[in-house]
Amino acid sequence: MAAKLIVLDPTAEQTPEILQPAPRSEQLDGKRIAFLDNSKERASEILATLEDLFEERYRFAEVVKRRKAYYTKGASRDLIAELARSADLVITAVGG
Template structure:
């Protein structure tokens, strides 16, 4: 039996740099266009719809834009991200399972 070396990879992400900042938050969602980005996992759309309903009980949105990533394991396509950025005041993303 021959033995071959085994390479172990570290799947963790590097720590967030100290200089990273959170995006600004609007003081209210009233009159805002919100984006909902589904990551394409099972139940993500249902989860985001429940989030939308809960927020709609407290705020009056100007509109809602929904988008779905084509693949859970890939980043959001640039075109989708640009569309959401152009049309929405803020975007909420969520995942299911």
């Protein structure tokens, strides 16, 4: 009988951590909303349209607008921390 071969797994073999989404509010009046522009072309137009639609329906305590440096990279840790501090919900758009 031919000898068997033992080979090693080339993947990282990490069990992914399953994150739960943050709880959603049904009531948006009085909340602080942030719009995060992912910086791809025309993301700003999508977000501006959304902002208009939201403001027709809700009264926000504050509107924060931020923009990523590159659409090919995740938002920086500092930016995410700032958004977490300054807003109750964040809307982001992917331009194209």
